[in-house]
Each structure stands twice: as C-alpha cells, then as structure tokens.
Amino acid sequence: MVIAIPMIWLLVFFLIPFAVVFKLSLSEAAIARPPYLPIMTWDEEGILSFILNIGNYFYLLEDDLYIYAYMQSMKIALVSTLICLLVAYPMALAIARAKAGSRNLLLMLVILPFWTSFLLRVYAWIGILKTNGLLNNALLWLGLIDQPLAIMQTDLAVYIGIVYTYLPFMILPLYTSLVKQDAALLEAAADLGARPATAFFSVTLPLSFPGIAAGSLLVFIPVVGEFVIPALLGGPDTLMIGKVLWSEFFSNRDWPVASAVATVMLVVLVVPIMLLRLAQQADEVQS
Amino acid sequence: MTTDAISPFISEPWTDPSNKPFIRIRGISRHYGAVKAVDNVDLDIYKGELFCLLGGSGSGKTTLLRMLCGFENPTAGSIEIDGQDMAHVPPFKRPVNMMFQSYALFPHMSVAKNVGYGLARDGMPKAQIDNRVEELLAMVQMEGFGVRRPNQLSGGQRQRVALARALAKKPKLLLLDEPLGALDKKLREETQFELMKLQEDLGVTFVVVTHDQEEAMTLASRIAVMADGKLAQVSTPRDVYEYPNSRFVADFIGGVNLFEGRVTADEENHMKLQSSEAGLEIHVGHGVSCSPGQRMWYALRPEKIRIARDRPDQPFNVVEGMVEEVAYMGSLSVYRINLDSGKQIKVTQPNLERAQDNPIRWDQRVFVSWDSSAGVVLPS
Numbered sequence: 001m002v003i004a005i006p007m008i009w010l011l012v013f014f015l016i017p018f019a020v021v022f023k024l025s026l027s028e029a030a031i032a033r034p035p036y037l038p039i040m041t042w043d044e045e046g047i048l049s050f051i052l053n054i055g056n057y058f059y060l061l062e063d064d065l066y067i068y069a070y071m072q073s074m075k076i077a078l079v080s081t082l083i084c085l086l087v088a089y090p091m092a093l094a095i096a097r098a099k100a101g102s103r104n105l106l107l108m109l110v111i112l113p114f115w116t117s118f119l120l121r122v123y124a125w126i127g128i129l130k131t132n133g134l135l136n137n138a139l140l141w142l143g144l145i146d147q148p149l150a151i152m153q154t155d156l157a158v159y160i161g162i163v164y165t166y167l168p169f170m171i172l173p174l175y176t177s178l179v180k181q182d183a184a185l186l187e188a189a190a191d192l193g194a195r196p197a198t199a200f201f202s203v204t205l206p207l208s209f210p211g212i213a214a215g216s217l218l219v220f221i222p223v224v225g226e227f228v229i230p231a232l233l234g235g236p237d238t239l240m241i242g243k244v245l246w247s248e249f250f251s252n253r254d255w256p257v258a259s260a261v262a263t264v265m266l267v268v269l270v271v272p273i274m275l276l277r278l279a280q281q282a283d284e285v286q287s
Numbered sequence: 288m289t290t291d292a293i294s295p296f297i298s299e300p301w302t303d304p305s306n307k308p309f310i311r312i313r314g315i316s317r318h319y320g321a322v323k324a325v326d327n328v329d330l331d332i333y334k335g336e337l338f339c340l341l342g343g344s345g346s347g348k349t350t351l352l353r354m355l356c357g358f359e360n361p362t363a364g365s366i367e368i369d370g371q372d373m374a375h376v377p378p379f380k381r382p383v384n385m386m387f388q389s390y391a392l393f394p395h396m397s398v399a400k401n402v403g404y405g406l407a408r409d410g411m412p413k414a415q416i417d418n419r420v421e422e423l424l425a426m427v428q429m430e431g432f433g434v435r436r437p438n439q440l441s442g443g444q445r446q447r448v449a450l451a452r453a454l455a456k457k458p459k460l461l462l463l464d465e466p467l468g469a470l471d472k473k474l475r476e477e478t479q480f481e482l483m484k485l486q487e488d489l490g491v492t493f494v495v496v497t498h499d500q501e502e503a504m505t506l507a508s509r510i511a512v513m514a515d516g517k518l519a520q521v522s523t524p525r526d527v528y529e530y531p532n533s534r535f536v537a538d539f540i541g542g543v544n545l546f547e548g549r550v551t552a553d554e555e556n557h558m559k560l561q562s563s564e565a566g567l568e569i570h571v572g573h574g575v576s577c578s579p580g581q582r583m584w585y586a587l588r589p590e591k592i593r594i595a596r597d598r599p600d601q602p603f604n605v606v607e608g609m610v611e612e613v614a615y616m617g618s619l620s621v622y623r624i625n626l627d628s629g630k631q632i633k634v635t636q637p638n639l640e641r642a643q644d645n646p647i648r649w650d651q652r653v654f655v656s657w658d659s660s661a662g663v664v665l666p667s
Binding site: 195 | 384
C-alpha cells in the first residue's frame, strides 16, 4: 500500500505522459490539427494497421544541429555542475560547521530566493549584466574597466544564470551529508597526525560523496533541458537542446520531431542515472 | 635487584619527589563564559602510570583530557608533556594519541586502513605499514579482520580496532575517553584486564577518563576524583577508598554512612566525636588535627560494620537499631538498619556460609558495632 501511492503517482504523472510523447515521436508530421498523423488506422477493408515512423529519429542524426545542441547542453550542464559544486561545497561546509543555532538561519538564506518567481530572478540578472546595467556601472565607477563588458547574450551570462539558479540544489544535499558527519572523525584524524587539509581530503570529502552525487544529479539533469535561462540571458549562438525543442514545437510546429528530441534527451539522461544507482547499490552491498 | 628495575607501577613514582613527572599540569583552567569547566588544576602524572580521571558528568574530566590532546585550548595555565610545553602545539603535532569514546573509526575505510591511518600520515612506506598493521591487529586479537569495514564489526571488535589505531604510532601517552563505556558488563570486565596487561607490556602512560568508579578502581595506578572542574582528591585506589579527604569523595567512591558530630575529646592517640545523628559518642582510635567542639563528619563504610542480636563485648561504638530491609546479593547481604537515633545506615556482610541457621531478618532489633579504626574523620 505504502509503495502503491508513489507508484500510482509516477504512473499517472510520469509514465503516461512519457508514453504519449513517445507515441508522438513515432508519428508523421502533417499540416493538420493536431499537426501529426495517427499511427493507428483502420483501412477500408477494416484492417487495423500501424504506421510507425522512426524517421524522426534518423532526422535528428542527419542534421548536425541536433547533435551539436545535445553536446552543447551536456557541456553547459557539466561545467555548471562543476562550478556549482566548487561554490556550494565551502558554503555547505560552513553551514554544517556553524553553531547549531545559526544553521537554520543560514539555510533559510539559501532557500530565500525561492520565494520570488524564478522568471523574475532571471530578469533581474538582465538588469545586472546588461551593458549599462548594475555590474558594468559599478565597475566603471570604480575605474576597474574603461568600457562596459559585454556579458549579456554570451555563454558567460548563461553560466552565471544557471549557477545562481541551481546553487541551492547543490548546497542542500551537500549540507545534509556534511552535517551528519561525526565531528570526532576529524579530531581522530588530527590526533593521528593529519593536518586540516589532509583530514579534509581523506575524511570529510570521501564521506560526502553521496551528497556530491545527489547534488550533481539535481543540478545536471534539469540544466541539460534548461530553456528559460539560455533564452533570456544567452545569445543567438547559445544553442541548448531545450531551446531547439521549443522552436521545433512552437515555431516549426513539428510535434513528432520535437517529441523525438525529448525522448532522446530522456534516454541520454536516464543512462547515467541508472549507472549511478547501480554503483550506489554495489557500494551499499559492499559496506 | 635495584629499585630502578622495578616497574614504575610497583615503585609508586609519585612518592619520590626527585622523580620528574611525565605530564606537568599547572594552574590549568578552561572557562566557557561563566562556566568553569576546569578550574585551576595542578596535576603531575608519571611515566608508565595508568591514571584515571574519575568524575560525574560536568565534572570537567573530559575537558581536561581534551586539553591534553589539544582539542581544547586552556583559558589559563600550562601543560607540559615529556618536558615540552604544549601551548600552541596543534593536535596533529602532539606526541599523544587518543581513543575516542565513540571510537571515531573512519566508516569509509577498512579496518587495516583505519589502523594504518596515522602511519600513512607519517609517510611510512606501504609495506612497512602493512606489517605494523598486522602486528597491531594480532596484538588486539583481531587477525584477519583487516579487510572488514567498521560497520561489519561488533562493539567489542570496534573497541579493539580503535585501541590498535591509537597505539599504531607508538605514542608515549595514550588518552582513553570512557574506553569501556559502550561495552556490556561482562565484556567490560574482560577488557579491563586486557587493557591493564597491554599497558603494562607496552609501558605506555595511560590517562583514562571514566565515570565508573569500579572501572577506575580496577584499572588505575592512581585516581584523580574530579568535581566542579577541580580535583577533589588524587590518590591510589586504596587510599581514595579507605582515606577519602572529604564527604564528597567518600560518597562518590563506594557506599558510605556519614555521621555528623562534634569533637569532645582530642588526644594524641585517639579522639571522640559526640554524634546525635548516630546516637552515641564515636570513639576514633587515632589522633586527628582538630579543636574541641569542632563540627566534623565520620565516614563509615558498610562492610566495616558488624551486626549481631546480642550486645557485643566492646566498650564503645555500639548502637542499637531495627532491621528495615535485607537484600541478598549472592556474595554478600545488604542490610538497611534504622538506628534508634532515627538515622538509617547501610551494612553489608559477606555470606561466608551457604546456609545460615537463624539469619537476621527484617523488623528484628540488632546491635551495630565497629572498631575504633573502622571509619575516617572528615573535616568537610
């Protein structure tokens, strides 16, 4: 019973929509409403025939725009995940090592941005990063630069937006795994002659691997499909798969190809997740 | 055979003022705001001792231990270990190792890696580490457990691994924080003796923190009883038990009956204490520095009291009372007796014979008596 409810949830809100998308990806585009042909038809003699069109998938291979967009999305997701990890780790560590009383306040500060609309926060970054925006004006006023930096509509702006948006998703799992580490372990390491840096790399870091894995997945997966941030902060050459999907769906009205793009993205993301799960299970069995 | 050849255990190094202490603690304090966790403690511990810091929770014993290994910085005072001042020496540079109360084994490392951790930090070659780890695991009877993870071990096995890890670097001083606290009673008793044997074989100085007075009595060469951040008494287990210096220590270590009284006779070889609490004039068979009329306390251990139905043939230290309760404990019986003065006392008698005809039962009147040398007179 307890298991049944999440199962039903997954079935209704995940598996069925995915089945619909998958079915769409196998149909043929048409100028019609809806803009695709059914895959299941009754012909005049009353015989049921299926027309499965896997051409949409081959189409993705033919045009290197798609492969390029996938690679680009992966690259941006990977780099952003790494930056998030590097920025979030010291923050999570500091919160975990703070006095018990101030931890909740610090965590609140991490979560606080969620109280504002995500879209609003991304628009705010435009205000900061644009040519005559806050950042450039501040740097000019300080005399650090002679002319405004072109940050908006570059990959840099996309990275800034993504790291800013997804940082809490990295901090929280890291914090959870760091805060439950027994402080006596570090004392034991110091007692046995480990300097603070050695103790960190031999005790704290390896023990936080589950947190690193969880945080990285929480950042990497949604960033691969991210659409809003590259659309608002990125330039025309920032090609991410989310943007491609959007334009296939809304501009080209090619629902089957858009569905194929989405299906491939899902497969690309599911494979590393499954591998990670297997690795974790193997580790649990071992320990 | 010269005295030098005798182990420091037997020679009692603290009795010889020419001996240099291995640990010199002078005026050490650790205050947290207004709380004085450790307050102006002076203590000398000698090489080869198995020294116990005994006290209740909040007595400051753990704080003192943590200052020895450098996890706490003293508010005032100094610590010298083996002639070296420990101020500003970080934990990872101290010639000290610690066995943690929680054992603090690294959960992501094998037993062998745990034990070899300190050696690897010292840059010992891998082959040498492997040999030393084997040796250490054999020493704590854990051969063949090197590949296991800590969570695959029982509590007793973890304790052994923690001990092996703490001894790996051959420290001159080993600190043990409640080393047997997490073990069940039977295992604790076994391990106590193993720990003592190991300490004797290795000649390492042990400082053990414990709240268990029985454990301290069994293990220690000397005990420091701590209360409220101060040392209440530092003595051998026998002296702490037989010659406590205060009511606190007398009460903390073992059971005791305390009688308040006033000095009525103060001679060179005996004194008398009039105690309305006990309902008699207590005769003490040795001189005590005191003045007539002074308020003092008489501490009497339960096993040093005799009870009988007939009046014993002795001129002093006899009172009458009524047996309130008898508890048979196997090796001994515990009696609660209400003296006619109204004070309830505890008496233990060994069960010397298997069957007793006509044993003393509750609600019987008995005579309670003790020797003039049985108790201790305490000024505070």
